[in-house]
Amino acid sequence: MNEVNSAWRPVASFTCIATTMYGRATPWHDSLTAVIAPRMASHDDLAAFHSDAYLSHFELVSREGEDADLPESQQYGLGYDCPVMEGVFEYAAAVAGATLTAAEGLRNGVCDVALNWAGGWHHAKKDEASGFCYVNDVVLGILKLREQFQRVLYIDFDLHHGDGVEDAFSFTPKVVTLSFHKFSPGFFPGTGDIAEVGLGRGRFYSINVPLSDGIADEKYVDICHSVLQAVNTTFLPEAVVCQFGADTLAGDPMCSFNLTPKGLGQCLQIVLGWQKPTLLLGGGGYHLANTARCWTYLTALVLDQVLASEIPEHQFFPEYGPDYVLEVTPGCRSDTNNPAHLDQVLAEIRENLKHMA
Numbered sequence: 001m002n003e004v005n006s007a008w009r010p011v012a013s014f015t016c017i018a019t020t021m022y023g024r025a026t027p028w029h030d031s032l033t034a035v036i037a038p039r040m041a042s043h044d045d046l047a048a049f050h051s052d053a054y055l056s057h058f059e060l061v062s063r064e065g066e067d068a069d070l071p072e073s074q075q076y077g078l079g080y081d082c083p084v085m086e087g088v089f090e091y092a093a094a095v096a097g098a099t100l101t102a103a104e105g106l107r108n109g110v111c112d113v114a115l116n117w118a119g120g121w122h123h124a125k126k127d128e129a130s131g132f133c134y135v136n137d138v139v140l141g142i143l144k145l146r147e148q149f150q151r152v153l154y155i156d157f158d159l160h161h162g163d164g165v166e167d168a169f170s171f172t173p174k175v176v177t178l179s180f181h182k183f184s185p186g187f188f189p190g191t192g193d194i195a196e197v198g199l200g201r202g203r204f205y206s207i208n209v210p211l212s213d214g215i216a217d218e219k220y221v222d223i224c225h226s227v228l229q230a231v232n233t234t235f236l237p238e239a240v241v242c243q244f245g246a247d248t249l250a251g252d253p254m255c256s257f258n259l260t261p262k263g264l265g266q267c268l269q270i271v272l273g274w275q276k277p278t279l280l281l282g283g284g285g286y287h288l289a290n291t292a293r294c295w296t297y298l299t300a301l302v303l304d305q306v307l308a309s310e311i312p313e314h315q316f317f318p319e320y321g322p323d324y325v326l327e328v329t330p331g332c333r334s335d336t337n338n339p340a341h342l343d344q345v346l347a348e349i350r351e352n353l354k355h356m357a
């Protein structure tokens with residue numbers, strides 16, 4: 001999530017894209033695409049996951065703006081990482097509404113793939129804002145898909161562990177949460193060790209792939225491919241939700257992984273190859289030009305379009321210097337991921353999958 005600029009004003013200008021392409025004679029060539037003006041999430045929409053107490057307090061401080069200094073705000077995670085500014089509730093409702101609009105298109109069979117790059121707020125809890133996330137649109141989107149689909153697979157490609165989504169579904173076998181993320185002492189949110197497998201009837205339906213700094217495309221795609229294929233053939237999801245936070249990219253201020261959009265694109269193509277209703281969401285990404293490059297590239301992959309390397313002239317063209325091309329060049333960071341350790345991670349995940357009913 002890109003920290004909300006304090007000067008920001010609520011503009012529900014989010015769009016989501018829906019495209020149909022599966023199950024057609026030439027699935028990739030006659031895909032129909034629509035850019036949809038999404039609805040705002042209502043209080044009831046948000047209450048499908050969040051507590052009324054949290055939502056009421058969130059709406060109150062949003063009306064009061066920066067001057068709100070209520071003692072309860074701290075218990076609701078409002079302030080610090082999730083600053084309060086006037087209209088922030090409407091901003092969150094617009095983000096969640098766009099994810100719900102996209103999920104409803106998939107639930108109703110209107111489209112096969114739906115995208116909301118403004119969504120992916122994977123840290124928010126039932127009654128607490130966290131990690132720049134005020135509402136958990138990912139959980140709301142999954143709940144919407146569950147109205148139609150028995151089994152939903154959530155895949156989190158963000159640099160950070162998708163703790164809010166994992167917590168929401170840790171007790172159910174109907175939703176598998178699979179998160180690839182940096183796991184290191186003191187690194188936010190601090191959860192996401194491989195030993196976190198879910199609880200009760202949901203045991204073995206939470207899957208975590210802890211990674212270390214410096215991982216680049218080849219090794220990342222390799223472990224993603226192995227885990228994704230194993231999870232898909234075991235869990236047999238009927239719908240898929242992907243969070244593509246771009247803070248894993250080379251050059252991101254988080255200064256952790258060394259991926260490029262091409263590597264994330266290979267992961268996306270594995271998922272699209274399953275030809276299941278798929279919801280794509282954004283997330284983190286703090287090198288804004290590279291994040292835009294990444295989500296543009298991934299959108300083009302969904303639409304089977306090949307984009308020119310040259311960034312076209314537009315309002316924000318200067319942001320794309322000094323090269324002004326679509327590609328992101330990997331950095332020269334050393335990869336601290338030990339191949340033997342990754343093999344051990346994969347082996348443990350395969351062992352855990354044997355317990356999936």
Ligand SMILES: CN(c1ccc(C(=O)NO)cc1)S(=O)(=O)c1ccc(-c2ccccn2)s1
Pocket residue numbers: 001081123130131132158159160188245247253254283284285
């Ligand atoms: C609140 N934090 C989060 C939470 C969530 C994310 C995220 O992207 N989640 O997907 C990133 C940072 S945090 O404490 O790790 C940080 C706040 C500001 C940070 C920062 C700011 C500038 C450069 C590098 N890091 S990290």
Ligand SMILES: [Zn+2]
Pocket residue numbers: 001158159160245247283284285
């Ligand atoms: Zn992140």
